Amino acid sequence: MxxxxxxxxxxxxxxxxxxxxxxxxxxxxxxxxxxxxxxxxxxxxxxxxxxxxxxxxxxxxxxxxxxxxxxxxxxxxxxxxxxxxxxxxxxxxxxxxxxxxxxxxxxxxxxxxxxxxxxxxxxxxxxxxxxxxxxxxxxxxxxxxxxxAFLWQKNETDLLNEMLLSGLNAVVIKVAALGLNPSHLGMTLKELQPHLLEMVLINYI
The missing domain is CATH 3.40.50.620 (HUPs)
Structure with missing residues (x-):
């Protein structure tokens, strides 16, 4: 959009x-x-x-x-x-x-x-x-x-933390990336934060 x-x-x-x-x-x-x-x-x-x-x-x-x-x-x-x-x-x-x-x-x-x-x-x-x-x-x-493009090439961890601090309430409605599977559908960004940070460390995202 x-x-x-x-x-x-x-x-x-x-x-x-x-x-x-x-x-x-x-x-x-x-x-x-x-x-x-x-x-x-x-x-x-x-x-x-x-x-x-x-x-x-x-x-x-x-x-x-x-x-x-x-x-x-x-x-x-x-x-x-x-x-x-x-x-x-x-x-x-x-x-x-x-x-x-x-x-x-x-x-x-x-x-x-x-x-x-x-x-x-x-x-x-x-x-x-x-x-x-x-x-x-x-x-x-x-x-x-x-x-x-204010987000261009921002550090992924910093960007994730900024999103959560802003109060952005994003919900996963599709998974199409390494490290994510259908069990993550319906979870919020806040709920996924620990898993996403782990994925960053192993270079999945």
């Missing part, structure tokens, strides 16, 4: 905040909001009707059904774009490719910018994925937007 923000009265630049609904994107939103930016809209790249999830190199779509509820709770307009989930360009540095899923993001944010011309940036929850970060930056450059 993407969160669109403009600055509060004490800021001179407007920003668009990017959020996919995951804990990293949500926490990046908190960082942006702490710098006195106002969120004005949400945008979400989603799978076609009837699909719970799509196999995407770029977008987290598991749990996309609750996006409308998030927008309602935040009292913000929601913009959505169905994605092909096709990664036609697999190079680290992306070149615009018709039909690639990155173009779905480009068209989505183009529409949001048309509706909200005051926005000037996109918040990116990327921590370690150069692949994803480069693609968001490519879209931002084409739309003359500034990418905001």
């Amino acid at each position: 993407y969160l669109i923000i403009t600055p509060a009265c004490k800021r001179s630049n407007g920003y668009k905040l990017s959020l996919n609904g995951g804990k990293d994107s949500c926490f990046n939103l908190i960082q942006c909001a702490s710098q006195r930016n106002d969120i004005v809209a949400l945008a979400n790249v989603c799978p076609p009707n009837g699909l719970d999830e799509m196999d995407s190199q770029m977008f987290q779509t598991v749990g996309h059904e609750i996006v409308e509820l998030l927008a309602e709770a935040m009292e913000l307009p929601l913009y959505r774009k169905v994605s092909t989930a096709l990664a036609l360009s697999s190079e680290i540095f992306y070149n615009p490719t018709e039909g690639d899923e990155v173009e779905d993001l480009f068209h989505l944010l183009s529409e949001v910018k048309r509706q909200h011309p005051e926005i000037e940036g996109v918040s990116v929850g990327a921590v370690l994925s150069t692949y994803q970060k480069n693609r968001v930056e490519n879209v931002c450059t084409r739309l003359k937007l500034v990418p905001l």
Whole structure:
């Protein structure tokens, strides 16, 4: 999901905040909001009707059904774009490719910018994925937007502790990584903290 923000009265630049609904994107939103930016809209790249999830190199779509509820709770307009989930360009540095899923993001944010011309940036929850970060930056450059990636390459242990101290209440709804299994589903980030720290020590995450 993407969160669109403009600055509060004490800021001179407007920003668009990017959020996919995951804990990293949500926490990046908190960082942006702490710098006195106002969120004005949400945008979400989603799978076609009837699909719970799509196999995407770029977008987290598991749990996309609750996006409308998030927008309602935040009292913000929601913009959505169905994605092909096709990664036609697999190079680290992306070149615009018709039909690639990155173009779905480009068209989505183009529409949001048309509706909200005051926005000037996109918040990116990327921590370690150069692949994803480069693609968001490519879209931002084409739309003359500034990418905001406050979590980029932060120490995993420090980031986990900061998330918990902030009160972020994230719940595991999918496992797809070494060291995690179905028994972890439904657990909160706080409950998983000891296990996650152990995984960091043995370089699983």
